[in-house]
Amino acid sequence: MEGHTVASFDQDLRLLAEKVSAMGKAVEAQVADVAQALAEGNAALASEVAGADAAIDTLQREIETMGVQIIATRQPVAVDLREIVGALRIAGDLERIGDLAKNIGKRAAAFDRQGNLGHMGKGVTPIAGMAVIQLRDVMDSYAGRDLAKADAVWRSDRELDSLYTSVFRELLTYMMEDVRNITVCTHMLFCAKNIERIGDHTTNIAENVHYIATGAMPAGPRPKIDDAPETGGGA
Amino acid sequence: MEGHTVASFDQDLRLLAEKVSAMGKAVEAQVADVAQALAEGNAALASEVAGADAAIDTLQREIETMGVQIIATRQPVAVDLREIVGALRIAGDLERIGDLAKNIGKRAAAFDRQGNLGHMGKGVTPIAGMAVIQLRDVMDSYAGRDLAKADAVWRSDRELDSLYTSVFRELLTYMMEDVRNITVCTHMLFCAKNIERIGDHTTNIAENVHYIATGAMPAGPRPKIDDAPETGGGA
Numbered sequence: 001m002e003g004h005t006v007a008s009f010d011q012d013l014r015l016l017a018e019k020v021s022a023m024g025k026a027v028e029a030q031v032a033d034v035a036q037a038l039a040e041g042n043a044a045l046a047s048e049v050a051g052a053d054a055a056i057d058t059l060q061r062e063i064e065t066m067g068v069q070i071i072a073t074r075q076p077v078a079v080d081l082r083e084i085v086g087a088l089r090i091a092g093d094l095e096r097i098g099d100l101a102k103n104i105g106k107r108a109a110a111f112d113r114q115g116n117l118g119h120m121g122k123g124v125t126p127i128a129g130m131a132v133i134q135l136r137d138v139m140d141s142y143a144g145r146d147l148a149k150a151d152a153v154w155r156s157d158r159e160l161d162s163l164y165t166s167v168f169r170e171l172l173t174y175m176m177e178d179v180r181n182i183t184v185c186t187h188m189l190f191c192a193k194n195i196e197r198i199g200d201h202t203t204n205i206a207e208n209v210h211y212i213a214t215g216a217m218p219a220g221p222r223p224k225i226d227d228a229p230e231t232g233g234g235a
Numbered sequence: 236m237e238g239h240t241v242a243s244f245d246q247d248l249r250l251l252a253e254k255v256s257a258m259g260k261a262v263e264a265q266v267a268d269v270a271q272a273l274a275e276g277n278a279a280l281a282s283e284v285a286g287a288d289a290a291i292d293t294l295q296r297e298i299e300t301m302g303v304q305i306i307a308t309r310q311p312v313a314v315d316l317r318e319i320v321g322a323l324r325i326a327g328d329l330e331r332i333g334d335l336a337k338n339i340g341k342r343a344a345a346f347d348r349q350g351n352l353g354h355m356g357k358g359v360t361p362i363a364g365m366a367v368i369q370l371r372d373v374m375d376s377y378a379g380r381d382l383a384k385a386d387a388v389w390r391s392d393r394e395l396d397s398l399y400t401s402v403f404r405e406l407l408t409y410m411m412e413d414v415r416n417i418t419v420c421t422h423m424l425f426c427a428k429n430i431e432r433i434g435d436h437t438t439n440i441a442e443n444v445h446y447i448a449t450g451a452m453p454a455g456p457r458p459k460i461d462d463a464p465e466t467g468g469g470a
Contacts, residue, residue, distance in 0.1 A: 068320060071303060072310040085303060179411045
């Protein structure tokens with residue numbers, strides 16, 4: 001099917017990619033909003049993120065339906081098939097990121113009721129900011145089919161993990177210093193962990209941009225340094 | 236395509252379902268092993284689980300490839316299409332459960348080096364046991380296309396969440412009672428959270444068994460009670 005003799009096939013693929021990018025924008029906004037809510041101690045914004053997940057789930061279902069329909073009607077092969085399978089996988093990761101942002105939003109909103117949101121937000125703001133940038137970069141790499149950029153995001157997960165590890169250790173220290181810090185720090189631990197998991201899903205997306213372009217996953221072991229169980233690394 | 240005039244189409248679907256069931260068995264074994272490792276304070280078994288994830292990932296990729304190929308070559312509709320899409324989604328959830336079991340295994344193995352595995356295991360053994368049973372039941376409901384059984388698992392997630400909430404509160408109390416408990420209890424918190432997330436993925440599988448059978452997700456809101464952010468509920 002050189003040059004796709006069926007013109008509307010190209011259109012199908014373009015529409016699918018556009019929907020994935022639109023979903024990416026919606027999820028980016030969720031993550032940026034929750035990062036801002038944490039940084040500013042803004043409970044109203046946090047509550048907003050906590051309630052804005054349904055539209056993202058709907059986009060994922062639509063992408064799945066479109067992808068399956070294109071596979072069934074066009075029987076794509078090679079890069080075209082990778083384009084679709086990659087889009088479905090990326091949508092799956094975006095949906096998980098949306099869930100994680102929603103969970104952080106809920107937690108932050110509840111914190112505010114205890115008057116502790118400003119305090120908590122400070123600890124996790126730097127990781128949240130980094131997660132926002134990585135997600136934006138990886139979705140740019142998808143939109144521009146920019147392999148070098150995707151690989152750069154893939155490698156940068158290490159930095160997010162490193163930041164997570166230092167936040168984790170710091171929080172444990174605070175808890176040990178004063179038992180009154182335990183509840184707030186436990187929430188911060190879970191928020192930090194959720195942000196680190198957003199980073200993992202961003203890395204998955206980078207792998208799938210690489211897969212779409214090359215047909216293979218990035219070479220070498222995944223650059224994770226958070227596997228040390230003492231910091232809650234891994235899944 | 237009444238009765239599937241192409242006999243090998245039925246065979247394709249059967250092979251796909253068998254592979255999903257085989258993947259389910261492998262993941263069930265991971266979860267059961269890690270639950271046993273926690274209950275017995277068995278670090279060797281925990282390490283084994285920590286290292287046994289690759290085969291499961293391979294099964295997921297094989298299922299994805301098979302599913303895509305069947306969709307492309309057979310252009311299935313209605314229940315047949317749901318059968319395939321459902322299988323792909325279930326494989327995705329099984330892969331995540333395998334990851335979570337692996338992470339718990341790593342954490343438990345590291346604990347043992349600190350001489351605390353027995354202590355830690357006791358706190359999370361009841362939830363781990365419940366997660367094993369639910370996963371087994373949901374994979375049985377998939378193999379037997381047993382809608383009632385799938386729905387029962389879907390409803391039972393509430394019990395796992397309730398158990399998680401009480402473990403979470405108990406652990407916070409221990410941490411406040413004695414700062415020397417903080418490190419070990421933090422690990423237990425993350426293990427408990429990972430087990431609760433295994434329950435969430437099991438619930439997703441139940442939803443997909445329901446979807447395959449009926450074309451819709453179970454009616455009503457998902458029976459979650461762990462949304463209270465103070466216990467680390469949600470994603």
